[in-house]
Amino acid sequence: MTDRGQMIYMDYAASTPVDPWVVEAMTALMTADGNYSNPSSTHAAGRRSVEYIAHAAGQLASLLNTAEDTLVWTSGATESDNLAILGTAHYRRERGQHVISMRTEHKAVTDPLSELERHGFEVTWLDPDATGLLDIETLRAAMREDTQLVSIMHVNNETGIIQDIQSIGALCRENDTLFHVDAAQSCGKLPIDLTALPVDLMSVTAHKMYGPKGIGALYIADRKGVHVEPLLFGGGQQRKLRPGTLPAQQIVGFGATAAIAQSRSNDDFRHLTALRDRMWAGIRDIPGVTVNGDVANGFPGILNVSVEDIEGESLLLALEPLCVATGSACSSKSQEPSYVLRALGRSDALAQSAIRFSFGRPTTAANVDVAIELYRNSVDRLRRLAPGRAA
């Protein structure tokens, strides 16, 4: 079980391996004959680091179809979400202290919003429909004069549901409300055109798209009224929005990751769709099995299924050597059923039986077949082991 040789990794929504080309690009920036210089230095070595970083910014900007100077490097989507939410809220305090979000957002969004609540802001937490989707009319009804910010994620990390950020953004523009999108799960996987989209702030992170952990970015639209106050203060890097020595190897890694994603995302999407469809076809006839999300319209990298009358933790152990998640990776250390699935209206019992299979570039059809067999056998075995309800 603990022999890694046997592991089948199906938790790409939690994190991904780093593409070998990306590792190579990063290594070149670290070693003694590389460009390890501090990009804040004015000498030739420092300037070379600056050029590498500018190149990487161009790669990420190209993936998102935006200008390089709309991007601020951060340590990941968690920091980007915090900078977007706390940074805007304080900057726009005069505009109003009402913020709208959803109950199904990632903790990296809900926790800074709760922090705002502790500081006198009011947050309206919208519920999704049973598939996880936000009804635009629900949002319209919640909009107020003093709504300064709406934060809705693109692809949900537990269910894969894709929100209609185009329509949500359009509604925000009508109301002079800023729109923040956590795109940690969609960046590099779904087309994102920031020149066309009515989005003001977008959080992205490299480690969900075959890049390194610990590097992310925040897109800040070059539009009147869009600005964030920094959370960190220091050497003045990145126009004072986010100081600290720029981690050149991480940034160059993210840039290379973006370039690869741009050329591969269509193929990836087809690959993931085939895997997800194969998996679902292989288990959908199990009595009591249901999808959390929407197989037809969700992001195909994620398939989240619950099954009646099965204890989730035992299911997870029975599935080894399959590496999958219950709920989100971030909350899976607690025994509580996922708050995201509860918001979809799942009972505690169904929610806690949920398993998130998430697929990636390295996943094969053979891996999926093993997963199908393991899932069927495990459900079967645990059901046989369980006493009847009326026992």
Added chain:
Amino acid sequence: MTDRGQMIYMDYAASTPVDPWVVEAMTALMTADGNYSNPSSTHAAGRRSVEYIAHAAGQLASLLNTAEDTLVWTSGATESDNLAILGTAHYRRERGQHVISMRTEHKAVTDPLSELERHGFEVTWLDPDATGLLDIETLRAAMREDTQLVSIMHVNNETGIIQDIQSIGALCRENDTLFHVDAAQSCGKLPIDLTALPVDLMSVTAHKMYGPKGIGALYIADRKGVHVEPLLFGGGQQRKLRPGTLPAQQIVGFGATAAIAQSRSNDDFRHLTALRDRMWAGIRDIPGVTVNGDVANGFPGILNVSVEDIEGESLLLALEPLCVATGSACSSKSQEPSYVLRALGRSDALAQSAIRFSFGRPTTAANVDVAIELYRNSVDRLRRLAPGRAA
């Protein structure tokens, strides 16, 4: 000039190359057959990441002689400084709103302190003596009932001066004042024993000690009253002090960096001392040359020299292909003379002629000899090019 082949890098105080062993350890955590899993995941792959991170924490803890759970991973010393200063100040607001620091601190300390000033805190900015050293009596005189925090760096990044953190800390303890130390320049280079030192908070970063950029740590003493409020909110990682997916490869890199430093720091120190002494012996007879700092008692990795009647920017260009710094890397993009050297009492003219030579493991005596020759020739040439004062 721009051909890297010829460059001689003498800016190790700005950043260092990454040790090849460290790069190897990091690579192993990124690729598909490595341990790229999200350490928040409960499955076998995630648990393995957790173990790697725990091992790295042990390595850094051992270098600093502290317990692993006193360390919080951050994105670098800038974030550590901010977390220490903003995090404590708000937590201890009731204790008093007076903070003491020095004019010679890094921007990563002075900028968050200025932010505190904007929020009603009072900061006393102490001046050093002419070598950069803090007189303990100056500190004693500034201490007040309501002084809740003192922040003084260990080794100054521009001059290499070493503050007596043992005595400063002892004075802070007498006054029930927390003591934060920015040890970005000393960690892994000078002995630091956190079990013995009266230090409550210490910032460290990997990229000044042959580790990767973008990873640091904050030491938070396990002592009553020592606590920081988080700056970021999210998935609950690191006991909620600093959330976000732990960047396993960066942390493992920092751990390996610490282990290597532990075994090498004595040799490094001897090596740096020989280089610094050689350099100083080679230029000290130039008329009008002075040291900023203290050759006898400073950290030998840094030699900062000013020279009369020389324009600093032209000197820097004349020194190419030598990569050295004027002032600190972080402020060197501005044309202003270093505020650190001004605080030492240097005139604007002397301060702006300052060149910081900083040496590292890869620096050779031959490199130093080239630097000596370049420096002598450049000063000579620029002096010949300059009109007489009374022209």
Added chain:
Amino acid sequence: MSSDPYSAEVRALFAAAEHGGVLDDASCAAVEDQGVRISLFATVEEGIVTRLRFQAWGCPHVIAAAEAFCAEFEGCAASDLLEFSVSGLMQSLSVPVEKSGRILVLEDAVRSLGSIVCGASEH
């Protein structure tokens, strides 16, 4: 320091669960509490528990504990069931404290089984 929430013993007991199942013509005790459901089946001959089986719905520690109990108590005196305590299992299986409530459901089930089989043999 291992971050694995399951000891090797728990993993082995959970994976095999050789005593999982039902016994016909046997005494049976069933308890449901703390979100855990346990049924125990026992055959007793001359005051000796000859066979034990369990059914369980719960986390791996619950299933492992039920299995461990069955393996250990086959062949013991029926009256021993009345004295059964989970504290030994809690230790040997390294059950985390927050799960102790669930494991106590096994204790209830075993004692209830004990009363049934001892009561039955008294007749």
Added chain:
Amino acid sequence: MSSDPYSAEVRALFAAAEHGGVLDDASCAAVEDQGVRISLFATVEEGIVTRLRFQAWGCPHVIAAAEAFCAEFEGCAASDLLEFSVSGLMQSLSVPVEKSGRILVLEDAVRSLGSIVCGASEH
């Protein structure tokens, strides 16, 4: 996009500075302003500037601009010095705006040199 603050031309002019130095028995104009010091030396024969030399204390752009001026104006009419403007050099050397004040010191020095040599030849 290059982050190098110096163009190749500035680097070359600064490195060579072939016209750095003094001329004996020549006209000389010296200006000190904006933290910059420039001295210019010229010999003029029949209204033509035959030789130019400079001394300068300042940033690389100042030194490069002084060198470029000398190289360009050797052989020109002395009266041209009176019309000298740095705007061409500002462009060709890509001088950053924040440094324009310093480069204007060169303009002052050249014009002052012009008045001296033209005044001298008028006698």
